[in-house]
Amino acid sequence: MHTLTHFASPQLPLLHRGKVRDSLRAPSGDRLIIVTDRLSAFDSVLETAVPHKGAVLNGLADFWFEKTKSIIPNHVLKLVDANAMLVREAQPIKVEMVVRHYLTGSMWRGYQAGQRTFSGVTLPDGLRKHQPFPEYLVTPTTKEESDREITPESLVSEGWVSQELYEQMRAKALALFQVGSELLREKGIILVDTKYEFGLLNGELILIDEIHTPDSSRFWSADDYARNPEGVEQMDKEYVRQWLIANKQDGQYPRALTPEVAREASRRYLDIYQRITGQPLPTAEADGPDAPGTGRHDARARLLANLVRAGLMQDAWVSIVPGSAADKEQGLDICRQLQGYGVFTELCVAQQSEEEITNQAEEWNSSIEPGVIIAVNGLANGLAAALAATVSLPVISCPPWEAGAGPDLNSGSSAMPSGAPVLAVVSPDQAAQAALRALNLPRLRQRLSQEIHVTKAKLRAAKAEFRTL
Template sequence: MNTLTHFASPQLPLLHRGKVRDSLRAPSGDRLIIVTDRLSAFDSVLETAIPHKGAVLNGLANFWFDKTKSIIPNHVIKLVDANAMLVKEAEPIKVEMIVRNYITGSMLRGYEQGQRAFSGVSVPDGLTKHQKFPEPIVTPTTKEESDREITPENLVSEGWVTQELYDQMKEKSLALFKVGSDLLAEKGIILVDTKYEFGLLNGQLILIDEIHTPDSSRFWSAEDYAENPLTAAQMDKEYVRQWLIANKKDGQYPRGLTPQVAQEASRRYLDIYQRIVGQPLPTAETEGPDAPLTGRHDTRARLLANLVAAGLLKDAWVNIVMGSPADKDHCEKIRQQFEGYGIFTQLRVTSAHKNGEAIAGMAEIWNNSLEPGVLIAVAGLSNGLGGALAANVNVPVISCPPWKDYAELAMNLNSSVIMPSGTPNLTVVRPDNAAQAALRALNIPRLRERLSKDIQATKAKLRAADEELRVL
């Protein structure tokens, strides 16, 4: 399936990898949020991704952020891609403001066991399943390893927020909920409950994270609810939860979904997007299974192209990895050769013998990078670095060992060229040739075109020199 399950790039430092969203530091200092197609249920991420899910969540969040910006500012700078949003870096408030308009879910389960107070809000006896409250209620929770209910008084006394800030968050939450409820009601959808997250930007309260999406909210079909409140169809990921419950074995939920269930879940996400926004998800028409083969796009390729167009990424990278800081001058000679080619280059230090365990962490980024890349290993004498890299990464590895004289070169070449099976390390002696080999290994159309021009320029220069000599 054409899904985005993981985002990585050596160009962007990872700030946080959540269950669904990956947050990275943008070159501008802002935050880049990548919304993947991962799906979490019962506090774990399933092995099966849901096609278009990330684009649906990102698109809906952007839709609602725009609809509610008159109520409260938000962190959005711009939508960079269907799966990516550039946002302002705010100081997050570690409190989730949950607004409920019906008794259902965890609240219903607690109520049926005799609980009558929820985060400081008291509810009366005699409520029935899925019954609507006279007015929406706010039940905050803390954002810790395990979220917990907490009263507004305790939020203040424990130092999570000031009373003034909490009052402001509550006021904005109820205003946001009203806007969402009213707009969705026009579309035959009930906003049952939802969560809001806030942050501080230069001391000002702003809305962050997501808003009114199928992952942060509970939706019901108004038509189904009118017919029978007890069996109202839930228009969010509850479909997947119920399938997991039905297929639970020996106390364990399935780790993945069947293709049929994943496809149905995708259909439901796309349906809720179209019902709310009023038009189909644009990328679904070019990346879905029914899209014409001639016009179908790859999600990762589209994302890379948009990030490059936005100036957030170069379209390829080269990491020059040295075994010792003493090799830095040699590495800089290689790095200089990439000037003018529009390639992201980075120097890294790791020793295959002294801290080889660090390679695994680096390899996780290299192996999953959105954009193509090449590694150049710089290590002499016993060159275990080139081999260690080649054995652990899925990108080309080129060794360019440093040397002071031919005796040292011979020794370095011997250790670089002779590698065991499963370690496809290539070896180039000259720094300029190592860079040129890396450019060719990237195999990007724009680089191939540029290299062809370089080759023709060299040929023309030689022809000119030959003609000049013949005249003499």
């Protein structure tokens, strides 16, 4: 299965990596949110990703943001890819506004155990599982290491929000829930409960994060609920949670899903997307109607192409790593040699610590686009060898030879360790050309072929002129 489990690029600084979403800084200063296919359950991320899950969440959030923008502005600028959304940078309010219409989930479990007050809302005795409330309830929680129930009064007294801001958030949350419930009711779906997150942009309250998705909301089939209210099955990731509970061993949940469970989870995500929007997920490719998520689409390649098309990044990068501050000028020379080829170049900080290099190597190794590393250092200091032993990408060494000097092929470190190959070149222009060839992009091959053709033509002309002398 082709899934998007991780996003990294030297071109886009990472702001935050959550359980499902990766947030990065776009060149414009806005925030780029990548919704991956990772799945979290019981406060941990499973090793198995669910095909199409990220695109379903991102697509549904965009659908609902558009439907509710008349109620409250939101942070969306544009949908860049099925898994990517460019949004305005807002100041997040560290409070989740949870709206509930039925007694279920954690509230029901607390109620069974004798709890009657939830975030300042007191329930009477004698209620049944999945019983609807006479009116929608708002039970806020704080966004901390683990969400904490809190009363509106405590939110204000503890300084999370002002009284005025809380009342505004509460009113908007109830209005959003009302619109969502009405639209879903027409499609035979019950919006059981959900959470909303808000932020401030230039002092104005806006809606952020996600809205009415299977990860932020609980859905029931109206027909299923009518038949069996207390046994109704959820139309969200509860299927996975129940499988984890059923397969718990020695107090530990499984870390991975079986292929069959992953496929069924994918089918359910795709089904809820189509039921809500009325259209199948555009990017979903399946081998058959009963096996979604087994198609041969490549989410990473599509995502990269769309980010490049949107002007948010280049399709390849070259990182130049100087061994010391004295090597910086040669690194800048290589950068200049690469100008005009449409490749992102960066000059890394000289003399990084081992931890910094290791962290950088993790980003390089998992980058969504191809890349090349150029070490600007003498062969003897071993920087190129250390990089080649750490990364899975081409490494080029371009030592800053002194005038008239050349490479010392007898240098003790010119023989690299097994499995850590390094290409050594003797000038910045050769380093740049070697990097372009190592990237092996079709557009670069075509460009370089044209340059080679021009160079050969010039050589033939020079030879012909020489023969006439």
